[in-house]
Amino acid sequence: MATLPPTLHDADTGRRNLRVGLIAFMGAVFMLGLGYASVPLYRLFCQVTGFGGTTMVASQSQAARAATLATGQTISIRFDATTAGDMPWTFRPSQSTDTVTIGQRDIATYVAKNESSRPITGMATFNVTPVQAGQYFNKIQCFCFTEQTLQPGQEVTMPVLYYVDPAMLDDPNMRGVEQITLSYTFHRAADPVNPAPARTN
Numbered sequence: 001m002a003t004l005p006p007t008l009h010d011a012d013t014g015r016r017n018l019r020v021g022l023i024a025f026m027g028a029v030f031m032l033g034l035g036y037a038s039v040p041l042y043r044l045f046c047q048v049t050g051f052g053g054t055t056m057v058a059s060q061s062q063a064a065r066a067a068t069l070a071t072g073q074t075i076s077i078r079f080d081a082t083t084a085g086d087m088p089w090t091f092r093p094s095q096s097t098d099t100v101t102i103g104q105r106d107i108a109t110y111v112a113k114n115e116s117s118r119p120i121t122g123m124a125t126f127n128v129t130p131v132q133a134g135q136y137f138n139k140i141q142c143f144c145f146t147e148q149t150l151q152p153g154q155e156v157t158m159p160v161l162y163y164v165d166p167a168m169l170d171d172p173n174m175r176g177v178e179q180i181t182l183s184y185t186f187h188r189a190a191d192p193v194n195p196a197p198a199r200t201n
Contacts, residue, residue, distance in 0.1 A: 058138035058163070063105050066138070069166040070103030076179040077164075079108055084187045088116035089150065091186050094157070097179075103166040105140065110158050110184065114150035121149040121189040126182070133180045136168040147189050 058066075077100055079093035094109040114120050124144040128137045143158035150156065160182070168174045 058140050060140060063138070063140050063163050066103045066163055066165055067105065068103075070101055071166065071169070073102050073169065074099050075102055075164055075177075077106075077108070078179055078181040079110070080181055080183040081110055082183070082185045083122075084185060087122060087186050087188045088120060089114055089122060089186055091184070100164065102164045102169065105161060105163045108160045108162070108182070110143070110160070111155065112148070112150060112158060112186065113155035114152055117152050119149055119151050121147050122186040123147050123189045124184045124186050126184045128183070129181045130177060132171070132173045133164075133168065133177060136165040136171075136174070137180060137182065138163050138165055144184065148186075 076097055078097045079095065081091045081093050083089050083091050089112050091110065091112045094111055098106065098108065100106040112122075126142075126144050128134050139160060139162045141159065141161040143160065148156075148158070162182075164180065168177075
């Protein structure tokens, strides 16, 4: 059987190695991109489905439609606030509980204060319990949608405009639920270079 001259054999091997290397590199780039995309995709999935107690996002027109379905039934809402270990803020709800009419818009406020000597930017994560209530708890406006920068010693009041969807009354999984807990945790974001002060509401 004829064999390739050494120079042709080396060139063929080099081409195969280059092809394998390129395939491996493209695979690594794809996996890296998938890793970065998985967080926002998972967040989007949770917001669309209410999975894991993630609340829904609603428009003013959706809130108006829900209000037409309100029957006067009420539910208790409990408000919870915590901060991550590296977050030098105090953070609390203005009131611990409220009784709201299912289907009607309501507003809750949280108070945050930067206890450090430098500007700090934070981002809030959130969920509701019991987890099956996530798909019925709708936020119209919330400080959790954007990063919040607080100057040293600055204290702000941050509102949450929300309603509880009357569809929960037809869900057998929501029978017996008398209270929904809305929880926020503020995490420290990247330190801002030239931060704009947060608005005081």
